[in-house]
Amino acid sequence: MTATVAPTQPRTGARIGLQIPWRQIATYALAIFFACYLLVPFLWIVLTSFMTEADALSVPPQWVPANPTLDNYAGFFNPTTQQRLQGSRAVEETPRGLLNSMIVAFSTALLNLSLATLAAYSFARLRFRGSQLLLMLYLVSRMVPGVVIIIPFFLVLRTLGLLDSYLGLILSYTTFTLPFTIWILKDYFRTIPRDLEDAARVDRCNWFQMIWRVFLPISTPGLVAAGVFAFMTAWNEFLFALFLTNTIKSKTIPLIVANFANDLDVRFTFMAAAGVLAVIPPLVLALIFQRLIVQGLAAGSVKG
Amino acid sequence: MSTQPLALASEAPGHGRRRWWWPWGGAQHDTVFAYLLNVPALVMIFTLVAYPIGYSFWLSLQRYNLKRPDLQRFVGFDNYLQLLTDDTFLNSLKISCIFSFCSVVLVVAISLSLALLLNETFLGRGVLRSLILLPWALPGVVNGLMWRWLFNARVGAFNGALLSLGLIDQYQTWLIDPTSALAIAIFANVWNLAPFSTIILLAGLSTIPSELYDAARVDRASAFQRFRHVTLPWLLHPLLVVLILQTLNAFRTFDTIYILTGGGPGEATNVIALQTVRTVLDFTDFGMGNAYAYVITFITLAISIGYVAILHKRGSFEV
Numbered sequence: 001m002t003a004t005v006a007p008t009q010p011r012t013g014a015r016i017g018l019q020i021p022w023r024q025i026a027t028y029a030l031a032i033f034f035a036c037y038l039l040v041p042f043l044w045i046v047l048t049s050f051m052t053e054a055d056a057l058s059v060p061p062q063w064v065p066a067n068p069t070l071d072n073y074a075g076f077f078n079p080t081t082q083q084r085l086q087g088s089r090a091v092e093e094t095p096r097g098l099l100n101s102m103i104v105a106f107s108t109a110l111l112n113l114s115l116a117t118l119a120a121y122s123f124a125r126l127r128f129r130g131s132q133l134l135l136m137l138y139l140v141s142r143m144v145p146g147v148v149i150i151i152p153f154f155l156v157l158r159t160l161g162l163l164d165s166y167l168g169l170i171l172s173y174t175t176f177t178l179p180f181t182i183w184i185l186k187d188y189f190r191t192i193p194r195d196l197e198d199a200a201r202v203d204r205c206n207w208f209q210m211i212w213r214v215f216l217p218i219s220t221p222g223l224v225a226a227g228v229f230a231f232m233t234a235w236n237e238f239l240f241a242l243f244l245t246n247t248i249k250s251k252t253i254p255l256i257v258a259n260f261a262n263d264l265d266v267r268f269t270f271m272a273a274a275g276v277l278a279v280i281p282p283l284v285l286a287l288i289f290q291r292l293i294v295q296g297l298a299a300g301s302v303k304g
Numbered sequence: 305m306s307t308q309p310l311a312l313a314s315e316a317p318g319h320g321r322r323r324w325w326w327p328w329g330g331a332q333h334d335t336v337f338a339y340l341l342n343v344p345a346l347v348m349i350f351t352l353v354a355y356p357i358g359y360s361f362w363l364s365l366q367r368y369n370l371k372r373p374d375l376q377r378f379v380g381f382d383n384y385l386q387l388l389t390d391d392t393f394l395n396s397l398k399i400s401c402i403f404s405f406c407s408v409v410l411v412v413a414i415s416l417s418l419a420l421l422l423n424e425t426f427l428g429r430g431v432l433r434s435l436i437l438l439p440w441a442l443p444g445v446v447n448g449l450m451w452r453w454l455f456n457a458r459v460g461a462f463n464g465a466l467l468s469l470g471l472i473d474q475y476q477t478w479l480i481d482p483t484s485a486l487a488i489a490i491f492a493n494v495w496n497l498a499p500f501s502t503i504i505l506l507a508g509l510s511t512i513p514s515e516l517y518d519a520a521r522v523d524r525a526s527a528f529q530r531f532r533h534v535t536l537p538w539l540l541h542p543l544l545v546v547l548i549l550q551t552l553n554a555f556r557t558f559d560t561i562y563i564l565t566g567g568g569p570g571e572a573t574n575v576i577a578l579q580t581v582r583t584v585l586d587f588t589d590f591g592m593g594n595a596y597a598y599v600i601t602f603i604t605l606a607i608s609i610g611y612v613a614i615l616h617k618r619g620s621f622e623v
Contacts, residue, residue: 027426034418035428038435041495042442044461045450059475061464119345122338129335134342136612141353143608145556147580148597151363151590152356175352178345236443238559239581254445254559261449261563268453275446282441287434298507 124189188222225296364594383595404554419505448563482572508542
């Protein structure tokens with residue numbers, strides 16, 4: 001039903017003439033509705049993060065902070081004694097948690113791209129026995145929910161001595177993002193014309209030179225889409241982090257935010273500020289690369 | 305259906321002139337090279353996914369509680385049989401089904417209308433396009449925290465807004481009521497997940513050639529007819545991708561609900577993923593926990609196979 005409300009193509013006006021522009025009105029009404037739907041819940045958290053605790057707890061709620069303050073954010077990096085008490089451990093752990101998340105998510109994206117590029121190239125360019133089967137295998141490994149493998153995974157990492165370490169998290173996140181990044185890249189690589197590779201071959205580039213100098217530069221949208229996807233998955237992941245880490249050495253930011261949530265004494269405003277900090281890196285990344293992400297996914301969404 | 309990938313698929317063999325079935329020529333070389341390229345990814349997936357899958361299946365056939373190691377023994381499918389009469393399990397399965405069904409329907413409705421809207425030209429489209437990235441980037445944990453705070457019974461903004469609009473006469477305890485708690489969990493999940501589907505659908509819309517619309521216009525097709533006969537057929541594939549992704553995600557939803565309600569009140573939002581983690585972490589019952597996990601796997605696998613089958617069937621007469 002929504003489809004009939006939202007028309008399907010830009011060019012309007014041709015046959016509307018002097019009539020009331022219902023179409024435009026509907027478009028703008030829907031746009032405003034969705035803008036509120038998307039923005040308002042989070043805006044409330046952002047506003048709360050700038051409130052004093054008393055303002056945040058006021059009834060009826062204040063929509064605009066009466067006494068805006070940066071204390072909640074400053075508290076993470078230089079907590080006063082009082083803040084230390086009210087925020088408990090989570091406040092002190094937030095900066096380190098952000099750093100941990102950054103390292104883990106960034107490495108996951110890099111490792112993903114290097115492994116997935118190789119595999120995706122084989123599916124996009126080489127015809128080989130078992131390629132369909134292999135693709136299915138990747139897909140099926142993605143279908144397995146994390147809870148299924150978490151316990152044996154825990155035991156494997158314990159044997160390897162990788163519990164509570166960056167590497168343990170990076171490896172686990174890579175395994176469950178890899179199938180998807182391979183699929184994105186495979187689809188994107190298939191849209192790249194072969195002529196460029198042939199030209200590189202004529203110029204006597206070897207395979208790695210060809211990949212590095214010719215193939216990857218024109219695959220940027222696909223690489224960005226895959227990389228951002230891997231980064232976000234790693235940044236947002238909670239279940240594995242819950243099992244695989246136990247000290248601030250490797251705790252990622254979702255765990256720390258969850259600590260806030262489970263600690264009933266903690267101040268709401270701290271919680272809001274931590275939430276805002278946890279969103280900034282993936283959000284900035286998504287905003288910078290939004291055009292490339294849509295481009296990179298367009299190749300795959302037509303034919304999986 | 306789409307012309308471009310089809311053309312590429314038909315010229316797929318590695319180096320044009322070589323015959324793929326010829327064992328000593330390019331094909332052989334291609335195959336070896338192709339597998340070499342897949343070795344790193346395969347090694348990772350085998351050691352860190354395939355082995356754990358097998359091992360956890362083995363564990364699901366055992367009585368295995370960390371607190372009672374003396375009782376560990378092989379019980380075959382007893383854990384699974386026990387599930388069939390286990391009220392907690394049946395309840396969590398029911399809740400997961402309701403949760404997943406509602407989530408998927410709402411996500412498709414919202415993401416489809418958003419994508420179609422964003423495909424229009426209007427003032428501020430760029431802003432709205434950027435706004436959809438916000439829920440997408442939000443970690444599930446933060447999402448859960450946000451809605452818990454918004455629906456807080458004492459100071460929540462939702463209560464405040466309804467009260468000032470005169471829709472309620474006193475603050476309600478939204479997350480204490482089983483029905484509204486489940487509804488809020490679904491809503492929170494949809495809010496978090498719909499944007500990614502929107503991006504997939506937008507990407508799909510961007511591949512529709514504009515000539516098709518021009519042709520439809522020449523034929524004096526109404527907006528609805530254009531949607532029905534041009535947009536929808538082109539969107540079918542991305543829609544299927546969205547359907548499967550969302551079903552899988554919905555059946556696994558853990559972090560948002562863990563923070564939002566923790567499965568409560570009572571067991572009103574105790575979805576199966578949450579029940580699994582509880583069984584493992586709180587009761588340290590690894591045998592049962594893995595049996596739970598396998599039920600999730602079977603469900604998601606069955607759905608995925610259905611999905612792949614549909615794609616395949618469509619491929620046989622449409623692509």
